[in-house]
Amino acid sequence: xxxxxxxxxxxxxxxxxxxxxxxxxxxxxxxxxxxxxxxxxxxxxxxxxxxxxxxxxxxxxxxxxxxxxxxxxxxxxxxxxxxxxxxxxxxxxxxxxxxxxxxxxxxx
Numbered sequence: 001x002x003x004x005x006x007x008x009x010x011x012x013x014x015x016x017x018x019x020x021x022x023x024x025x026x027x028x029x030x031x032x033x034x035x036x037x038x039x040x041x042x043x044x045x046x047x048x049x050x051x052x053x054x055x056x057x058x059x060x061x062x063x064x065x066x067x068x069x070x071x072x073x074x075x076x077x078x079x080x081x082x083x084x085x086x087x088x089x090x091x092x093x094x095x096x097x098x099x100x101x102x103x104x105x106x107x108x
Contacts, residue, residue: 006091009083009087009091019094020034029102030093034089034090034093038085041085042085045079045082045085049075049079053072053076056069056071056072
């Protein structure tokens with residue numbers, strides 16, 4: 001997923017929790033779904049960031065030779081400005097973009 005194009009808010013906002021239990025019927029199940037999705041998003045962002053920063057790493061660096069790379073700093077700043085994974089997962093859940101299933105309710 002392209003997290004740069006999400007329309008999630010950048011900061012915390014007060015939410016009406018009654019909107020969360022509409023699809024699941026249970027607020028706790030909805031929070032668990034959003035939590036698991038936030039963990040997935042966080043992992044994806046970390047992998048993407050480390051992959052981009054890995055391009056700049058040099059295997060000959062030692063503790064005395066640490067150079068600041070302007071491109072690395074810009075990439076890191078860009079990822080810091082992205083919405084937090086929890087905010088992205090809430091937005092995806094409210095827009096019904098999250099696929100989930102409960103094996104205890106719907107055994108397949």
